[in-house]
Amino acid sequence: MKIPVDLDKVAQAxxxxxxxxxxxxxxxxxHSTITIERAVLxxxxxxxxxxxxxxxxxxxxxxxxxxxxxxxxxxxxxxxxVLATGRDPQEAAEAxxxxxxxxxxxxxxxxxxxxxxxxxxxxxxxDLMAFRARRREMRAALGTGPSPWKYVIxxxxxxxxxxxxxxxxxxxxxxIVAVIRSTGQSLLDYVPFGHTTFGTGGTYATGANFKLMRxxxxxxxxxxxxxxxxxxxxxxxxxxxxxxxxxxxxxDMLLNDALYGILFRDINIYRTLTDQHxxxxxxxxxxxxxxxxxxxxxxxxxxxxxxxxxxxxxxxxERFALDAGMTESLMGLGHAFEMNPGTEDGxxxxxxxxxxxxxxxxxxxxxxxxxxxxxxxxxxWTYAHNTLYNLVGVLTDQSIELLxxxxxxxxxxxxxxRYLALKNADYVFNYARHLQDEIAWNPDGRIAQRARQVLDExxxxxxxxxxxxxVKAIGRGVFAGVKRPPDxxxxxxxxFARHSAYFNPFEDLLDAGKPAIARRVxxxxxxx
Amino acid sequence: MSLVKQPDLTNxxxxxxxxxxxxxxxxxxxxxxxxxxxxxxxxxxxxxxxxKDPLLVAMEEMGPSTTFFVLYGTATVxxxxxxxxxxxxxxxxxxxxxxxxxxxxxxxxELVVVxxxxxxxxxxxxxxxxxxxxxxxxxxxxxxxxQIRAINMGxxxxxxxxxxxxxxxxxxxxxxxxxVTQKDLHITTLTHLVEIMEAEGVRxxxxxxxxxxxxxxxxxxxxxxxAGFGPGSFAEDVAAFVAQELIRRQSR
Numbered sequence: 001m002k003i004p005v006d007l008d009k010v011a012q013a014x015x016x017x018x019x020x021x022x023x024x025x026x027x028x029x030x031h032s033t034i035t036i037e038r039a040v041l042x043x044x045x046x047x048x049x050x051x052x053x054x055x056x057x058x059x060x061x062x063x064x065x066x067x068x069x070x071x072x073x074x075x076x077x078x079x080x081x082v083l084a085t086g087r088d089p090q091e092a093a094e095a096x097x098x099x100x101x102x103x104x105x106x107x108x109x110x111x112x113x114x115x116x117x118x119x120x121x122x123x124x125x126x127d128l129m130a131f132r133a134r135r136r137e138m139r140a141a142l143g144t145g146p147s148p149w150k151y152v153i154x155x156x157x158x159x160x161x162x163x164x165x166x167x168x169x170x171x172x173x174x175x176i177v178a179v180i181r182s183t184g185q186s187l188l189d190y191v192p193f194g195h196t197t198f199g200t201g202g203t204y205a206t207g208a209n210f211k212l213m214r215x216x217x218x219x220x221x222x223x224x225x226x227x228x229x230x231x232x233x234x235x236x237x238x239x240x241x242x243x244x245x246x247x248x249x250x251x252d253m254l255l256n257d258a259l260y261g262i263l264f265r266d267i268n269i270y271r272t273l274t275d276q277h278x279x280x281x282x283x284x285x286x287x288x289x290x291x292x293x294x295x296x297x298x299x300x301x302x303x304x305x306x307x308x309x310x311x312x313x314x315x316x317x318e319r320f321a322l323d324a325g326m327t328e329s330l331m332g333l334g335h336a337f338e339m340n341p342g343t344e345d346g347x348x349x350x351x352x353x354x355x356x357x358x359x360x361x362x363x364x365x366x367x368x369x370x371x372x373x374x375x376x377x378x379x380x381w382t383y384a385h386n387t388l389y390n391l392v393g394v395l396t397d398q399s400i401e402l403l404x405x406x407x408x409x410x411x412x413x414x415x416x417x418r419y420l421a422l423k424n425a426d427y428v429f430n431y432a433r434h435l436q437d438e439i440a441w442n443p444d445g446r447i448a449q450r451a452r453q454v455l456d457e458x459x460x461x462x463x464x465x466x467x468x469x470x471v472k473a474i475g476r477g478v479f480a481g482v483k484r485p486p487d488x489x490x491x492x493x494x495x496f497a498r499h500s501a502y503f504n505p506f507e508d509l510l511d512a513g514k515p516a517i518a519r520r521v522x523x524x525x526x527x528x
Numbered sequence: 529m530s531l532v533k534q535p536d537l538t539n540x541x542x543x544x545x546x547x548x549x550x551x552x553x554x555x556x557x558x559x560x561x562x563x564x565x566x567x568x569x570x571x572x573x574x575x576x577x578x579x580k581d582p583l584l585v586a587m588e589e590m591g592p593s594t595t596f597f598v599l600y601g602t603a604t605v606x607x608x609x610x611x612x613x614x615x616x617x618x619x620x621x622x623x624x625x626x627x628x629x630x631x632x633x634x635x636x637x638e639l640v641v642v643x644x645x646x647x648x649x650x651x652x653x654x655x656x657x658x659x660x661x662x663x664x665x666x667x668x669x670x671x672x673x674x675q676i677r678a679i680n681m682g683x684x685x686x687x688x689x690x691x692x693x694x695x696x697x698x699x700x701x702x703x704x705x706x707x708v709t710q711k712d713l714h715i716t717t718l719t720h721l722v723e724i725m726e727a728e729g730v731r732x733x734x735x736x737x738x739x740x741x742x743x744x745x746x747x748x749x750x751x752x753x754x755a756g757f758g759p760g761s762f763a764e765d766v767a768a769f770v771a772q773e774l775i776r777r778q779s780r
Contacts, residue, residue: 171591
């Protein structure tokens with residue numbers, strides 16, 4: 001099933017996305033952030049907290065900042081501390097944090113520290129790559145279900161409640177389990193530590209929680225003979241650190257979208273885009289599939305009027321991902337079924353949008369999101385709404401489908417809500433499995449016209465954004481109707497310009513290892 | 529005389545297909561395997577809830593030792609609808625133009641409204657629906673009102689920041705939108721907000737209004753707010769209340 005898509009327009013959109021992201025690429029190369037440096041420390045294995053529960057990576061970065069040394073990066077300071085103390089990196093980091101290690105600017109000392117930092121970084125990345133390769137083998141051996149992959153969330157606040165809920169959901173047929181974070185975690189400028197039991201609206205993302213859930217789903221996957229994917233949320237002030245923990249603990253996917261953080265969590269533009277670049281370099285190397293949050297635009301803006309903003313943003317997100325070395329196969333670009341259910345022919349417009357995104361990003365595991373904005377507390381009506389959502393999902397060959405819950409807008413899902421959601425999805429996906437092969441849309445009909453309109457409007461918007469620059473465009477509220485000024489939002493104080501001696505061997509190694517992505521992404525096949 | 533029976537409003541019962549039949553639909557899960565014992569357990573659950581004649585219509589095992597049930601039962605007691613009094617924000621419903629005209633005519637100045645999702649709440653859907661130009665479901669938001677200067681501070685605003693901004697802007701009303709209510713998070717945040725307004729000495733001067741999917745006027749007033757708006761409320765409800773309450777206060 002194909003709708004006519006003007007490939008010249010698609011190519012034009014991609015060119016515009018290159019122009020839009022170019023100035024920011026230059027910015028990333030000249031700046032770093034406190035969470036990138038903490039992520040570097042975590043990659044070296046620095047973990048745990050001090051007696052006041054402050055994570056050691058935070059302690060070290062605070063010490064470097066107060067000593068005016070942060071602009072050189074954390075790697076060299078750690079290297080000097082290791083060489084000066086002769087201790088392992090963790091002990092050396094703790095000594096470094098306490099301020100007892102004098103900084104030495106002698107060229108020889110710096111050179112030795114760089115050498116140590118590069119050597120150990122290479123070893124740490126090799127270990128991480130070997131770990132990810134073992135996981136890929138296990139995943140290939142067990143296999144994953146057919147697409148759309150059924151994605152469900154657990155969000156009890158207590159990791160020990162989450163585990164049985166996640167296992168139950170996987171037994172019921174879920175392909176992907178997401179553990180929603182506690183409300184407000186995206187705005188914490190540190191990652192909590194250990195197993196946690198007290199989140200509200202979700203469970204804290206911590207390395208220990210990741211490990212426990214991963215182990216539980218691996219065990220269940222082995223029993224079921226089906227690999228169960230695990231995802232969590234990296235968008236927020238600690239995006240690179242969450243990515244490191246996800247890489248270390250074997251997560252398959254991450255919500256990883258700076259634009260989402262800017263618009264919906266009021267995180268500073270420069271902070272989170274810089275964080276995102278380093279985070280995506282690591283995702284690319286580790287094969288972590290990212291999810292982007294364009295679906296959210298339609299919760300604050302009208303889905304019919306603003307559909308093109310989703311597509312425009314996807315082009316920008318695609319380009320940011322390509323620049324970090326991600327292949328299309330790792331781009332879970334987000335969009336949603338959010339049209340007002342009172343709209344005449346609304347289903348046709350939803351099909352048009354979903355099919356357009358499918359054809360524009362043919363190799364991306366696009367992520368389709370369920371209705372939320374027009375969902376009321378009437379669970380029966382919501383269940384009907386979700387059935388049509390599932391039908392459009394299978395009809396337009398969506399890759400990842402977050403299943404709508406009949407109790408959306410009421411509470412975090414009950415086990416029985418997930419059961420009913422999976423039953424609905426299984427019914428529709430199976431019952432309409434090959435419907436897409438049987439349909440040829442009227443080339444001049446409402447669906448084709450709507451798709452053409454959305455693409456045209458997306459290109460027009462990208463032209464505007466390219467003219468004024470992404471930062472200015474966000475400042476005037478082009479996405480989601482939300483305006484964010486360049487110097488506003490949370491976390492700007494954590495961004496700093498790199499010193500000429502700045503050194504981040506992980507970035508250098510990841511950057512050098514990027515697959516050749518300067519090429520234009522594959523264009524969708526021409527349609528008759 | 530009509531043969532159609534009328535409900536007795538002093539003893540209202542759930543309505544299935546016959547007036548006063550008391551029919552109630554229930555669904556829930558129990559952490560036990562499906563089977564005759566599970567079915568009996570589900571029926572007993574309804575009996576213990578005071579529903580008679582429990583009828584089990586669906587029992588589906590949704591995992592090891594977890595079963596989903598759908599049942600019907602019959603309520604045995606009715607409620608006295610006639611004497612129910614639910615506190616509501618008192619105001620006359622007006623449309624946007626009428627509200628603008630009223631403000632201009634009686635108050636003779638622009639009103640300032642500052643809104644936010646206070647505390648850790650990150651869900652701006654509600655505050656955006658009330659405040660943003662576009663509004664929701666065809667009801668324009670406060671930004672669209674000629675006589676209202678609306679400042680939407682967005683999500684996760686500390687109550688201190690919200691109150692400080694309201695003072696700085698010379699606000700007539702503070703709007704708090706609370707969506708996340710797990711573990712009564714919103715109660716703590718809202719109580720804190722009112723306390724800060726009192727501590728700053730502006731509680732009598734600035735109207736405190738709260739809205740959200742789980743909000744009622746009664747709960748809002750218990751927490752010390754002037755009004756609470758639940759689901760189905762639009763910008764004109766908030767604006768009409770603010771304008772009319774300010775007029776009431778001015779004329780006192």
